[in-house]
Amino acid sequence: MKMMQMNHTNQNLHTARRLHNSYNYVEAEEMYRALFLENKDAFERNDNVFFLKSINKSRINDNSSTYDLEKEANFVLENFNQEDCSNRIFIDPYAEILINIAKQYNNRTYYLKAITTIWNLKVDFLTTYNPVNPNGYTYSLKEKWYSSFIDSLMGMEKYDDAIKYVNEAMLELPNSKSNAKLWIRYKLAKIYHQLGNYEDAVEILEDIINVKKENYIYKLIADNYYALNDYDNALKYAIEAVLVNKNVQNNINTYMLLGDILDKKDLKEESIKHYYLVYTYRKANNHRIEDNLSQIIEKANLDMDNIDYRKIVKELIPLWNELKYDNMVRYSGTIKKVFEEKGIGFIRNDFDSNDTFFSFKDFKDSEDFIYPGTKVSFYIEESFDYSKGRESTKAVEIEVIY
DSSP states (O other): OOOHHHHHHHHHHHHHHHHTTOOOOHHHHHHHHHHHHHHHGGHHHHHHHHHHHHHHHHSSTTTTTTHHHHHHHHHHHHHOOOOTTTTTTTTHHHHHHHHHHHHHHHHHHHHHHHHHHHHHHHHHSSOOOOOOEEEEEEOOOOHHHHHHHHHHHHTTTHHHHHHHHHHHHHHHHHOOOHHHHHHHHHHHHHHHHHHTTTHHHHHHHHTTTOOOOOOHHHHHHHHHHHHHOOOOHHHHHHHHHHHHHHHHHHHHHHHHHHHHHHHHOOOOHHHHHHHHHHHHHHHHHTTOOOHHHHHHHHHOOOOOOOOOOHHHHHHHHHHHHHHHHSSSSSSEEEEEETTEEEEEEEEEEETTTOOOEEEEGGGGGGGGGSSTTTTEEEEEEEEEEETTTEEEEEEEEEEEOO
16 A cells, blocks of 8 residues: 555656646646645655646745745745755756846835845855856856845845945855956945945946946936036936946936036036936826925926927937037048958058958948948947957947048
């Protein structure tokens, strides 16, 4: 009888694993849980692994209630153990579940719950292996642990402790293709901003922006320069933020900042135009509009019922481009080399006879003019040479000199 029961259990465990491998995680988890509660002694190491993977896939997500997350964390802690994966290419599902639960807590601002959850893990046991998905390399569990723990401390405004763990992470984590250490430095810059250490924040962010040209990084640099009363640099980086990513929703706070910067620079008309963009977007989407913003729009005698924010964006794009290059030198030169198959080339600069890299996409005239000997004018922007892993420059806004 006992043998028949064991065979039945083994068959069901096999079925549960097959369900998991077929991506039927909910059914797999339900079957594993019923078998575990009935006879957990029948579970071998691999059965535990697949059971934990099924829990992670089916129960730890944005739709899970806080109560259910806490219940699953307690269930895992009471019934399983962490494996030492410090020198293994293996993602321990025990650790993965607790880290993912902590991430969910952080997203819901339950920072203390997040800390108490992942504090159960032995950091030295976590793998540094970076899995690969279609979007590239992802964080290792050790990188996720530090990232989540630092986020929790930042959320609790424990900035000194957060800095301590940033420094520890920079020492403990190897350099990886996930760029986790770069993003941990970004967290440090955010901490410095909160502490009012604006110059330290800028130093880190200007290093990061050479590698990751994201609008929210440009925005944070602009915020720091604005706090330093350096309105020229604040304007420079705020303009970069709205041009590198033209998604209106992502840039609403940057438009507001631009309004403030332009007001400080006594460009009142341009300032109000940005405030009006924020106003019309919020009105179109039924978002809250602050009283002081409404007062600015009313005082400027603008249409308070207007919701066509897209039209205002189109009107502002030429201004953004004008402001971007307003204080930059426009160089002249001659196209020296062209690599048509790669869509790139080099311009010999008349100013210093150096060769400047350019991409066809930055050529404003017809590509029919892209050949050696064509005289052009251009601006020079900072860039990053990924092939050589170093900072570089490139020509932009390239126009033919007729």
